[in-house]
Amino acid sequence: xxxxxxxxxxxxxxxxxxxxxxxxxxxxxxxxxxxxxxxxxxxxxxxxxxxxxxxxxxxxxxxxxxxxxxxxxxxxxxxxxxxxxxxxxxxxxxxxxxxxxxxxxxxxxxxxxxxxxxxxxxxxxxxxxxxxxxxxxxxxxxxxxxxxxxxxxxxxxxxxxxxxxxxxxxxxxxxxxxxxxxxxxxxxxxxxxxxxxxxxxxxxxxxxxxxxxxxxxxxxxxxxxxxxxxxxxxxxxxxxxxxxxxxxxxxxxxxxxxxxxxxxxxxxxxxxxxxxxxxxxxxxxxxxxxxxxxxxxxxxxxxxxxxxxxxxxxxxxxxxxxxxxxxxxxxxxxxxxxxxxxxxxxxxxxxxxxxxxxxxxxxxxxxxxxxxxxxxxxxxxxxxxxxxxxxxxxxxxxxxxxx
Amino acid sequence: xxxxxxxxxxxxxxxxxxxxxxxxxxxxxxxxxxxxxxxxxxxxxxxxxxxxxxxxxxxxxxxxxxxxxxxxxxxxxxxxxxxxxxxxxxxxxxxxxxxxxxxxxxxxxxxxxxxxxxxxxxxxxxxxxxxxxxxxxxxxxxxxxxxxxxxxxxxxxxxxxxxxxxxxxxxxxxxxxxxxxxxxxxxxxxxxxxxxxxxxxxxxxxxxxxxxxxxxxxxxxxxxxxxxxxxxxxxxxxxxxxxxxxxxxxxxxxxxxxxxxxxxxxxxxxxxxxxxxxxxxxxxxxxxxxxxxxxxxxxxxxxxxxxxxxxxxxxxxxxxxxxxxxxxxxxxxxxxxxxxxxxxxxxxxxxxxxxxxxxxxxxxxxxxxxxxxxxxxxxxxxxxxxxxxxxxxxxxxxxxxxxxxxxxxxxxxxxxxxxxxxxxxxxxxxxxxxxxxxxxxxxxxxxxxxxxxxxxxxxxxxxxxxxxxxxxxxxxxxxxxxxxxxxxxxxxxxxxxxxxxxxxxxx
Numbered sequence: 001x002x003x004x005x006x007x008x009x010x011x012x013x014x015x016x017x018x019x020x021x022x023x024x025x026x027x028x029x030x031x032x033x034x035x036x037x038x039x040x041x042x043x044x045x046x047x048x049x050x051x052x053x054x055x056x057x058x059x060x061x062x063x064x065x066x067x068x069x070x071x072x073x074x075x076x077x078x079x080x081x082x083x084x085x086x087x088x089x090x091x092x093x094x095x096x097x098x099x100x101x102x103x104x105x106x107x108x109x110x111x112x113x114x115x116x117x118x119x120x121x122x123x124x125x126x127x128x129x130x131x132x133x134x135x136x137x138x139x140x141x142x143x144x145x146x147x148x149x150x151x152x153x154x155x156x157x158x159x160x161x162x163x164x165x166x167x168x169x170x171x172x173x174x175x176x177x178x179x180x181x182x183x184x185x186x187x188x189x190x191x192x193x194x195x196x197x198x199x200x201x202x203x204x205x206x207x208x209x210x211x212x213x214x215x216x217x218x219x220x221x222x223x224x225x226x227x228x229x230x231x232x233x234x235x236x237x238x239x240x241x242x243x244x245x246x247x248x249x250x251x252x253x254x255x256x257x258x259x260x261x262x263x264x265x266x267x268x269x270x271x272x273x274x275x276x277x278x279x280x281x282x283x284x285x286x287x288x289x290x291x292x293x294x295x296x297x298x299x300x301x302x303x304x305x306x307x308x309x310x311x312x313x314x315x316x317x318x319x320x321x322x323x324x325x326x327x328x329x330x331x332x333x334x335x336x337x338x339x340x341x342x343x344x345x346x347x348x349x350x351x352x353x354x355x356x357x358x359x360x361x362x363x364x365x366x367x368x369x370x371x372x373x374x375x376x377x378x379x380x381x382x383x384x385x386x387x388x389x390x391x392x393x394x395x396x397x398x399x400x401x402x403x
Numbered sequence: 404x405x406x407x408x409x410x411x412x413x414x415x416x417x418x419x420x421x422x423x424x425x426x427x428x429x430x431x432x433x434x435x436x437x438x439x440x441x442x443x444x445x446x447x448x449x450x451x452x453x454x455x456x457x458x459x460x461x462x463x464x465x466x467x468x469x470x471x472x473x474x475x476x477x478x479x480x481x482x483x484x485x486x487x488x489x490x491x492x493x494x495x496x497x498x499x500x501x502x503x504x505x506x507x508x509x510x511x512x513x514x515x516x517x518x519x520x521x522x523x524x525x526x527x528x529x530x531x532x533x534x535x536x537x538x539x540x541x542x543x544x545x546x547x548x549x550x551x552x553x554x555x556x557x558x559x560x561x562x563x564x565x566x567x568x569x570x571x572x573x574x575x576x577x578x579x580x581x582x583x584x585x586x587x588x589x590x591x592x593x594x595x596x597x598x599x600x601x602x603x604x605x606x607x608x609x610x611x612x613x614x615x616x617x618x619x620x621x622x623x624x625x626x627x628x629x630x631x632x633x634x635x636x637x638x639x640x641x642x643x644x645x646x647x648x649x650x651x652x653x654x655x656x657x658x659x660x661x662x663x664x665x666x667x668x669x670x671x672x673x674x675x676x677x678x679x680x681x682x683x684x685x686x687x688x689x690x691x692x693x694x695x696x697x698x699x700x701x702x703x704x705x706x707x708x709x710x711x712x713x714x715x716x717x718x719x720x721x722x723x724x725x726x727x728x729x730x731x732x733x734x735x736x737x738x739x740x741x742x743x744x745x746x747x748x749x750x751x752x753x754x755x756x757x758x759x760x761x762x763x764x765x766x767x768x769x770x771x772x773x774x775x776x777x778x779x780x781x782x783x784x785x786x787x788x789x790x791x792x793x794x795x796x797x798x799x800x801x802x803x804x805x806x807x808x809x810x811x812x813x814x815x816x817x818x819x820x821x822x823x824x825x826x827x828x829x830x831x832x833x834x835x836x837x838x839x840x841x842x843x844x845x846x847x848x849x850x851x852x853x854x855x856x857x858x859x860x861x862x863x864x865x866x867x868x869x870x871x872x873x874x875x876x877x878x879x880x881x882x883x884x885x886x887x888x889x890x891x892x893x894x895x896x897x898x899x900x901x902x903x904x905x906x907x908x909x910x
Binding site: 045049083160285358 | 406434440441448449450451452453455532535536552556560564565567568569570571572579580581582627628630631634635637638641646648649650651670685686688689690699700702703704705706707713722788790791792793795796798799803806807824825826827828833834835837838841843844845855856859860863864
């Protein structure tokens with residue numbers, strides 16, 4: 001028998017309360033109203049406004065910059081377009097030929113423009129590309145597509161970034177900066193933007209007038225065009241020549257305070273500019289890269305094992321309890337193989353980061369470029385992969401999620 | 404033809420995963436359906452730059468050592484989930500700056516009492532009595548878990564006379580009955596936020612097993628974040644012949660002849676003998692089940708309950724080490740008030756909510772982030788609608804302002820300046836949690852759990868609560884053991900065993 005403790009003021013009443021607990025519970029339930037349960041919750045409703053699972057979009061206007069560069073203006077047909085942070089992207093679900101693929105496109109309109117009900121994206125033709133020629137040649141006013149909510153983290157974050165951002169853009173990598181510049185002008189973002197925008201010649205510059213208008217309206221935004229293949233113009237016109245070097249960055253960057261560098265452009269530009277940033281001793285916290293999308297020809301990446309390029313392998317795909325066999329090419333990601341086979345797989349960033357396509361590799365070997373390893377530690381240990389950046393090196397069996 | 408399973412589990416949260424795994428390991432055909440693209444619900448992780456953050460867990464109780472395993476380690480071992488659990492260095496560190504309170508408490512019953520005596524001389528005797536009461540209550544709790552409402556009254560009266568007096572009391576009432584000094588009560592109440600309710604209302608019987616679990620078994624974390632536990636369970640469910648369908652939504656529960664017969668998902672209809680819901684009864688009875696099958700008592704029960712709190716969490720990847728920043732502790736509880744009922748009320752609004760719990764994972768897991776860096780998470784409770792009155796365009800600003808308030812609270816109380824070292828910043832609010840966990844109001848703790856709906860009451864009535872709709876049972880935070888990782892894991896295991904039994908008996 002347990003030793004009796006001195007418990008002040010307690011006695012049989014408390015003991016009875018325990019033995020009566022089930023009755024008390026029944027009484028409390030009986031006393032409660034049988035009115036219909038709450039099914040709408042304000043926090044969840046705000047969440048769906050911010051993070052819709054999908055948005056039905058319709059092209060309502062097309063702005064042709066050149067035959068190879070067009071801006072598509074979308075309105076959302078199933079609600080208000082979700083607000084976003086300048087620099088974010090939409091993952092578009094695009095039916096093309098017999099298959100459906102996804103592509104991430106930076107939003108180049110401003111967050112404030114969602115109040116007018118629109119998003120804009122700009123598409124530039126990539127000659128050997130699959131999707132950009134299709135869009136440019138086929139989309140018309142009235143074309144309907146599905147997109148994700150706004151995604152991605154290539155945005156200005158005052159909790160982390162310096163007050164001044166040096167934007168380094170190459171080619172169509174300019175699009176998120178148009179949104180950021182506009183957001184600064186609109187007072188949505190509070191930062192200074194000095195944009196170093198690399199183009200080959202003046203005729204390759206996108207949004208020149210748009211940027212000029214923003215600069216005129218807002219002293220916090222400055223744009224410098226850096227031309228690699230042209231000698232026309234000079235710094236007084238906002239034009240520099242050559243590449244975006246440490247020297248050039250130093251010329252425009254603040255001297256008395258830290259600054260952040262945001263890069264968006266092709267891989268070659270990252271390789272070059274990252275080296276220049278190293279010379280400047282800029283710490284990691286102040287350098288941000290936008291993702292550059294899927295890698296083609298993985299055999300060109302250091303670390304790729306010999307004798308796999310151009311091979312075709314057999315892949316067993318388990319999805320929703322069904323098993324399918326598909327072919328996969330060593331030069332293409334597993335995600336592409338799934339899309340080619342018509343298996344609807346979720347994917348957004350297509351760069352290894354967002355993890356939306358996370359799948360389990362049951363058997364087989366894959367190549368994953370080490371610098372785009374975005375997986376969780378446990379996933380690496382347990383054999384989960386991101387198909388968008390995994391390339392087959394043998395016959396495979398995977399368990400893929402449904403889209 | 405619709406696919407057919409023995410058990411369909413709605414939701415791959417902690418409770419759902421263990422339920423699915425338990426059933427699959429028992430040879431049943433199992434399908435776990437999950438809306439998100441990851442397993443685990445709160446037990447997850449996310450990568451930002453060179454950091455992988457733990458989103459939720461501060462510490463897990465009842466793990467214990469390999470030699471002296473706690474209930475959770477034993478259960479995970481039995482399920483074949485092998486984790487190299489890492490022990491957290493200290494129990495807790497309480498800082499109430501306004502009152503000059505700064506107390507650090509160790510694990511180990513003896514050590515705990517000694518440290519309390521060090522801070523509050525003369526307290527050891529009363530602390531011994533209090534711990535004796537806890538030990539007896541814990542034994543009684545164990546007995547009741549086994550027999551539920553079929554307890555032997557005489558046995559209880561003979562063996563657990565002190566427990567019977569405190570079984571339905573609040574934490575504060577027990578402190579008072581034992582005669583603990585005020586300053587000891589303040590220290591002992593530190594864990595209140597892990598319970599979801601202040602000590603003036605919360606049951607002593609929710610507090611006691613948690614405190615004793617921590618003191619006797621220590622506290623642990625999985626080395627690769629809680630996603631490690633979830634991903635290992637995901638893998639093992641599938642290897643045991645089960646299936647998990649991600650990105651899949653259960654729309655309806657199908658009833659036939661007064662018994663659950665399956666579910667309708669956005670992928671089609673699925674047949675099942677048993678359905679285990681690892682989600683809110685509000686959702687199940689409000690949206691999934693045809694009103695004509697919803698027992699009136701379920702509606703009344705749900706209406707009688709209140710959602711417990713959600714949280715906001717500020718995640719910081721810092722480009723300096725703990726040593727460089729002067730950070731010493733794994734967990735620190737910062738409170739504005741010694742009166743935690745006041746602190747609880749302050750969670751109803753965002754402004755001046757300085758009730759922050761900080762964790763620095765690097766203090767427990769060596770190499771949790773790269774050399775010369777560390778990670779901090781600052782957690783702040785959020786009650787009711789404190790995060791829904793925001794326009795989408797103001798959301799980021801509101802979030803950042805709130806984050807800054809939490810960071811300043813941390814800096815102010817510890818003297819560690821961290822703002823300039825922020826290399827990665829992420830913040831979750833109740834809105835974020837509702838996005839990834841799909842819970843009403845982004846709540847993480849299910850319903851408030853006390854008094855008539857406390858852990859004893861839910862435990863005694865577990866069978867009737869899981870049998871009002873034949874074939875439909877509940878696991879996870881909304882279930883009989885309530886909130887927290889360990890509790891959700893245990894409830895998943897027990898509920899699955901009830902389903903296994905029901906299927907064997909052909910019910």
